[in-house]
Amino acid sequence: MPIAGSEIVKMLPGKKPCKDCGFPTCFAFAMKLASGGATVDKCPYLSEEVKAKLVDLLAPPIKLVTVGSGENAVKVGNEEVIYRHEKTFVHSPGIALLISDKEDGAEVEEKIKKIKELQFPWVGVNLKANLLTLHFASGDKNKFLALVKKVYNSTDAGIILISEDLDVLFAARDICADRHPLLYPITKGDIDKAIPRIKENLTPVGLRGESVEQLIPLTIKLKEAGIEELVLDPGSKNLLEAIRDQTSIRKAALKQGFRPLGYPTIAFPAFMAKDGLKEMLVGSAFINKWASIIVFSDFDKYSLLPLLVQRLNIYTDPRFPMAVEEKYYEVGEPDESSPVLVTSNWALTYFLVSSAVEAAKVPAYICVKDAEGLGVLTAWAAGKFSGDSVGTFIKKCGIENKVKHRKLVIPGKVARIKGELEDALNLKWEVIIGPRETTGIGAFLPGLAKQLKG
Amino acid sequence: MDYKAPVEAYTGVVREVTIGKGNKSLKIGGENILPLHFFDQGSNPNPVKFALEILDMKPEDWPEHAVEPFKDVISDPVSWAKKCRGFAVDAVSLFLMSTDPAVKNAPADKAAALAREVAEAIDVPLIVYGSGDEKKDVEVLSKVAEVCDGMNLLIGPVLKENYEAVGKAILDHGHTAIAQSPLDINLLKELNVKLSKIFPPDRIVIDPLSSALGYGMEYSFSLIERVKQIGVITKDSMTMMPIIANLGGECWKTKQAKENKKQGLLWEGMTALSLLLAGANILVLRHPETLKLIKETIEAR
Ligand code: SF4
Numbered sequence: 022m023p024i025a026g027s028e029i030v031k032m033l034p035g036k037k038p039c040k041d042c043g044f045p046t047c048f049a050f051a052m053k054l055a056s057g058g059a060t061v062d063k064c065p066y067l068s069e070e071v072k073a074k075l076v077d078l079l080a081p082p083i084k085l086v087t088v089g090s091g092e093n094a095v096k097v098g099n100e101e102v103i104y105r106h107e108k109t110f111v112h113s114p115g116i117a118l119l120i121s122d123k124e125d126g127a128e129v130e131e132k133i134k135k136i137k138e139l140q141f142p143w144v145g146v147n148l149k150a151n152l153l154t155l156h157f158a159s160g161d162k163n164k165f166l167a168l169v170k171k172v173y174n175s176t177d178a179g180i181i182l183i184s185e186d187l188d189v190l191f192a193a194r195d196i197c198a199d200r201h202p203l204l205y206p207i208t209k210g211d212i213d214k215a216i217p218r219i220k221e222n223l224t225p226v227g228l229r230g231e232s233v234e235q236l237i238p239l240t241i242k243l244k245e246a247g248i249e250e251l252v253l254d255p256g257s258k259n260l261l262e263a264i265r266d267q268t269s270i271r272k273a274a275l276k277q278g279f280r281p282l283g284y285p286t287i288a289f290p291a292f293m294a295k296d297g298l299k300e301m302l303v304g305s306a307f308i309n310k311w312a313s314i315i316v317f318s319d320f321d322k323y324s325l326l327p328l329l330v331q332r333l334n335i336y337t338d339p340r341f342p343m344a345v346e347e348k349y350y351e352v353g354e355p356d357e358s359s360p361v362l363v364t365s366n367w368a369l370t371y372f373l374v375s376s377a378v379e380a381a382k383v384p385a386y387i388c389v390k391d392a393e394g395l396g397v398l399t400a401w402a403a404g405k406f407s408g409d410s411v412g413t414f415i416k417k418c419g420i421e422n423k424v425k426h427r428k429l430v431i432p433g434k435v436a437r438i439k440g441e442l443e444d445a446l447n448l449k450w451e452v453i454i455g456p457r458e459t460t461g462i463g464a465f466l467p468g469l470a471k472q473l474k475g
Numbered sequence: 476m477d478y479k480a481p482v483e484a485y486t487g488v489v490r491e492v493t494i495g496k497g498n499k500s501l502k503i504g505g506e507n508i509l510p511l512h513f514f515d516q517g518s519n520p521n522p523v524k525f526a527l528e529i530l531d532m533k534p535e536d537w538p539e540h541a542v543e544p545f546k547d548v549i550s551d552p553v554s555w556a557k558k559c560r561g562f563a564v565d566a567v568s569l570f571l572m573s574t575d576p577a578v579k580n581a582p583a584d585k586a587a588a589l590a591r592e593v594a595e596a597i598d599v600p601l602i603v604y605g606s607g608d609e610k611k612d613v614e615v616l617s618k619v620a621e622v623c624d625g626m627n628l629l630i631g632p633v634l635k636e637n638y639e640a641v642g643k644a645i646l647d648h649g650h651t652a653i654a655q656s657p658l659d660i661n662l663l664k665e666l667n668v669k670l671s672k673i674f675p676p677d678r679i680v681i682d683p684l685s686s687a688l689g690y691g692m693e694y695s696f697s698l699i700e701r702v703k704q705i706g707v708i709t710k711d712s713m714t715m716m717p718i719i720a721n722l723g724g725e726c727w728k729t730k731q732a733k734e735n736k737k738q739g740l741l742w743e744g745m746t747a748l749s750l751l752l753a754g755a756n757i758l759v760l761r762h763p764e765t766l767k768l769i770k771e772t773i774e775a776r
Binding site for chain 2: 104105106143233234237258259260261264265268269272273276277279281282293294296298299301302303305306309310323324326327328330331333334335337339367369373376396398399402403433434454456457458459460461463464465
């Protein structure tokens with residue numbers, strides 16, 4: 022619930038146009054503050070009290086929290102909408118791998134290796150998990166601290182520390198404090214003891230409650246103590262509870278403007294599901310349903326990739342479709358008698374078509390027409406893949422100099438543009454209706470290639 | 476600062492649609508809450524349902540790990556359909572692939588006879604999808620409707636291009652329609668408005684097209700989420716229909732699902748769970764293990 026400029030101006034000194042803030046009037050300054058284009062400290066005439074109040078009112082409804090440092094810092098929070106279709110989600114959740122100090126040396130090595138090495142190139146971005154969670158479960162303090170040291174020294178990943186024992190938690194924190202680790206869990210029972218220790222060396226704190234309500238007095242207390250980088254765990258035990266709790270927190274922050282719940286959340290599929298696949302599935306649901314840090318007991322390349330793609334999908338800005346450049350692309354080493362296919366420029370359409378052509382082992386040209394990043398059928402429905410416009414593109418893209426034949430394959434789903442397209446190409450091209458699905462390309466293309474050669 | 480848990484009460488109610496007849500019937504929709512929002516006021520009398528897909532011909536491009544659960548029946552759609560029962564399905568979805576002019580161009584009456592045989596062989600309702608070829612489907616789906624007269628199958632896709640003819644046959648023979656439009660809320664509403672003029676809206680199920688994880692899933696997710704919200708929250712009559720997410724085929728055609736079984740199950744499972752969380756009322760899956768995983772995940776207590 023952003024505050025309006027007209028509300029802010031009531032709190033400003035109203036010293037006519039003194040302009041010390043750099044704006045012509047208090048009102049202009051207020052408007053700028055409301056839109057996030059200026060900071061409160063620019064006006065020198067505000068009392069400390071008013072200043073603090075304004076800073077609070079202008080703070081984003083969900084606090085930004087940073088776990089980790091340097092290049093590997095994971096920033097979460099600062100979200101503006103409940104549903105992604107309202108605008109977009111902003112900070113994609115941290116995906117954390119849990120290492121327990123009960124695991125043996127080889128297992129620990131293996132997991133450290135996973136965090137470093139499991140990376141996947143995907144449509145121009147590099148996908149990877151980005152946090153390690155260290156869990157004190159052995160009861161042996163020295164063992165846990167040795168694990169923390171090892172991880173601290175051998176990776177530069179952000180760290181989440183889990184210990185029910187505060188002494189162990191803070192001793193571990195002291196080893197890796199400059200890595201800005203998240204300390205978890207702070208609970209109703211130990212918060213008073215914890216506060217002075219947290220303040221010795223401020224890093225983010227994860228609060229655990231048995232319900233959403235139980236978290237509220239805890240966040241209020243910590244904020245009063247000046248500890249504001251908080252992450253919430255409402256203690257959900259299964260998917261239904263998770264949806265209830267995450268929905269409550271998100272709506273409290275964004276719809277009700279309720280500050281004490283205006284923090285990112287942490288979720289533990291690692292502790293919720295016994296079966297590895299179900300753990301990944303619960304984790305994927307947390308991606309849809311707003312968790313900011315998601316902790317897994319284990320994963321491998323086959324279970325991590327789908328999860329990371331899920332995260333990428335849900336955090337893609339729906340206002341900007343992924344598109345590839347309009348031009349003809351060569352698959353393999355096509356020559357003057359190779360097939361020519363045309364499709365739309367939605368990145369995924371292009372990747373599906375090009376990987377199908379590649380798999381068919383037939384060198385070919387794929388002419389990608391700009392359709393504002395829409396898929397073929399949607400593009401056609403929106404008038405961006407009409408026979409006329411495809412014809413114009415084919416004429417100007419240069420493909421006519423690359424092949425001697427004049428046979429153009431269109432996607433089966435837009436078979437209806439055949440006539441219009443042939444007209445637009447002045448009947449110089451024969452338009453061939455290709456398969457409806459890219460899965461049909463493997464069976465279709467070799468026959469056509471043969472025909473074009475012979 | 477006092478906190479009051481945000482409990483919503485909405486006025487829109489998704490139409491409750493019945494598919495199948497008698498003891499084979501199944502209700503979908505009917506909710507006035509958002510998906511799994513049991514903490515709000517209202518209810519969902521018919522929790523999400525699951526169907527498995529079968530094809531009318533032996534699949535050619537399925538990876539071995541997708542064929543495996545059905546390997547002994549994969550060439551015989553009737554036995555295949557019967558075998559689905561062992562996996563606790565709520566419905567079976569028959570895809571008349573072979574009728575596609577680009578595949579085998581199999582004749583309509585043969586497809587219709589098969590649909591009837593399958594529908595009679597199983598004790599759950601049957602969903603029938605044509606090839607999606609808008610012209611051929613007029614012939615095929617009309618014939619299916621006629622031959623299966625009175626069985627109340629869920630038949631589609633009914634498209635903007637053929638809704639009059641296909642819609643009439645579905646209506647005349649007592650079936651329920653799947654209205655399909657390509658990933659666009661306006662096209663979807665437009666089709667529902669047109670179809671509703673000749674067809675009772677409480678016998679329409681919306682298919683907004685489901686894309687696979689990594690291949691546009693987020694479009695389907697956000698579209699379904701919007702359709703559900705516009706129906707339940709703002710009470711828009713033309714989006715208050717149950718939603719079918721036909722996603723199995725889309726997921727299993729990806730390179731990632733074919734490459735490795737675990738990756739395939741998660742590819743399909745994450746797509747399914749996303750669309751379920753967005754608001755789908757019935758999901759069509761390919762792999763029985765995915766179905767089991769999803770059910771156990773949402774039913775965990
Ligand atoms: S410096 Fe302060 S008092 Fe002066 S114009 Fe700006 S807001 Fe108003």
